[in-house]
Amino acid sequence: MPENKDLKRLVRGRMAATGERYTEALAQILMRAPLTPLPGWTMMGDRAADYEFGLVRNDTEEQDRRVARLRLRPDVGRARGFGTMAQRIAATEFAGARLGFRGAIRTHAVDWAYLWLRVDGEHGVLAFDNGQERAPRGTRDWTEAEVVLDVAEQAVAISFGLLLVGGGAVDLADVSLRQVDASVPVTGGNAGPDLPSAPQNLDFAALG
Numbered sequence: 536m537p538e539n540k541d542l543k544r545l546v547r548g549r550m551a552a553t554g555e556r557y558t559e560a561l562a563q564i565l566m567r568a569p570l571t572p573l574p575g576w577t578m579m580g581d582r583a584a585d586y587e588f589g590l591v592r593n594d595t596e597e598q599d600r601r602v603a604r605l606r607l608r609p610d611v612g613r614a615r616g617f618g619t620m621a622q623r624i625a626a627t628e629f630a631g632a633r634l635g636f637r638g639a640i641r642t643h644a645v646d647w648a649y650l651w652l653r654v655d656g657e658h659g660v661l662a663f664d665n666g667q668e669r670a671p672r673g674t675r676d677w678t679e680a681e682v683v684l685d686v687a688e689q690a691v692a693i694s695f696g697l698l699l700v701g702g703g704a705v706d707l708a709d710v711s712l713r714q715v716d717a718s719v720p721v722t723g724g725n726a727g728p729d730l731p732s733a734p735q736n737l738d739f740a741a742l743g
Contacts, residue, residue, distance in 0.1 A: 558644050558674070565643050565704045566609040568592070573603060579621045579696070585611045586618025586699065591706065605648075605697050606704035614702035619651065621696030626654065629686045629693060635715040636695045637681035639708045642671045646701030652682040652723070655692040662687070664723025665698055677708075683715060683722045 542564070549560040570589025578586060588605040605620050636652045649666035662684045671678060686693065697707045735741075 561674070562644055562703065565604075566606060568604070570604060573620070576603075576620045576622055576696075578618060580616060580618035580698075582614075582616030583618055585614065585616065588618075588620040588697075600708050603697070603707045604704055605699045605707070607699075607702045614646070614700075617698060617700040619696045619698045620707075621694060623692055623694045626686055626690035626693050629714060630690055631688045632686050632714045633683060633717055633719060633721065634686050634693070634712070635681055635683045635719060636710075636712045637679065638697075638710040639677050640671070640680045640697070641677045641706040642673065642675045642703065643705070644674055644703035645672065645699060645705055646703075647672050648697070648699045648703075648705035650680045650682050650707075651696055651698045652684050653694045654684055654686050654690045655694065656687065656689050657691055661690055662721075662723060664721075666722065674703075681722065683719055685721055 542561075545564055546557060546560045549555060549564060550557060553560065555563070569592045570587065571592055572589055576588065578588065580586060585608055586605060587608050588603060591602045591604045603620065605618065607614050607618075634652070634654075636650055638650060640648065640650070642648050647667065647670040649670035651665035652663070653660060654662040664682045664684060666680065666682055670680075682695075695712060697705060699705050
C-alpha cells in the first residue's frame with residue numbers, strides 16, 4: 536500500500552465514497568493492508584490475540600526502508616488491552632553493559648505506542664522501560680524512539696519490542712539493539728530495590 540501522500544489520497548478517496556471521517560477512513564485502510572510474516576518476532580500482550588504484525592507490503596516512496604506494522608486486527612470491534620511484537624534473547628553478550636534499543640516509529644490513531652526493553656534475572660525483572668511518559672498519542676509522523684537500560688552482570692535474559700495500547704496501528708523502521716556509551720543516560724530504572732553483591736553483617740558486629 537502506498538505511503539505518505541499516496542496514503543492521504545487513498546484516505547480522501549474512501550472518505551468521499553463512504554462519508555467516513557478522516558480517522559475512520561485511515562483506520563479502515565491501515566487495517567486491511569496486506570502484511571508479510573516476520574520470522575524471529577512473536578506476538579505478546581494481555582490481549583495478544585486481538586493484534587497482528589508484519590512487514591508492510593507497499594510501493595513506498597522510501598524504497599530502501601523496510602517497515603513493520605503492529606495493529607489491532609480488522610475483525611476486533613474494540614480494543615481492550617495491548618499487544619506487542621517482541622523478541623527475547625540471552626543476556627550473555629550484554630551483561631554489565633548499557634543497552635540501547637531504538638528505531639523510528641509512526642502512529643495512526645493510537646492511544647499510545649512506543650518501544651520497550653526489559654532485563655530479567657533469575658528471580659524476576661531487574662530493569663524495565665516502555666516509554667509511556669514520552670510515547671506519541673494519536674496520529675504522528677515518523678519520530679525517533681529509544682529506550683536505554685543497564686544490563687546487570689546477573690541478568691539472564693533481555694526482552695524488547697514494539698508496544699501498541701488500544702486501537703489503531705504503529706509502524707516501525709530502522710531498528711537496532713546495541714551497546715551504548717556510559718555517557719548515554721538510561722531512560723528507565725530498576726524494577727526493584729538494588730541488591731548488595733555479598734552478605735551483610737553476618738557477625739552482627741555493625742550496629743544501627
